[in-house]
Amino acid sequence: MITSILSKVVATAVTVLAFSAFSSTVVFAHGAPKPQHGGVVSVASDIAFELVTTDKGATIYVIDHDAKKDTKGLTGNLIVLNGTTQSEAELKPAGDNKLEASGVKFEKGAKAVAVVKGLSSKAVTVRFTTR
Secondary structure, X not given: OHHHHHHHHHHHHHHHHHHHHHHHHHHOOOOOOOOOOOOEEEEEOOEEEEEEEOOXXXXXXXXXXXXXXXXXXXXXXXXXXXXXXXXXXXXXXXXXXXXXXXXXXXXXXXXXXXXXXXXXXXOEEEEEEOO
16 A cells, blocks of 8 residues: 555656646747847846946837847836835837837846737837846
């Protein structure tokens, strides 16, 4: 009886490990996105967003399956949290695959949330932590 229970536990553990290995292979099938402009990359709704901080605010590059995603017609907001201080700016298309937000400042380790509308029927929320 103990042997039977032990066999079931081992079989379950092997199944879970095999499934875990398969799952992580699927998640990274396209490889982890890498920054192309020196920023921080986050993925939401199968689209990569690269946040690049600038002296004037921020630029977000939008990439859909390794191709530049045209930002014409996209709108949204960028909310930045530096410690307990919050600032917000409108995201506007800036040509090609760029969205720009003016007037927000980033400190090291700032957190940002971009809410982008126009990519699908629902707004896409993207979270970033700057370096």
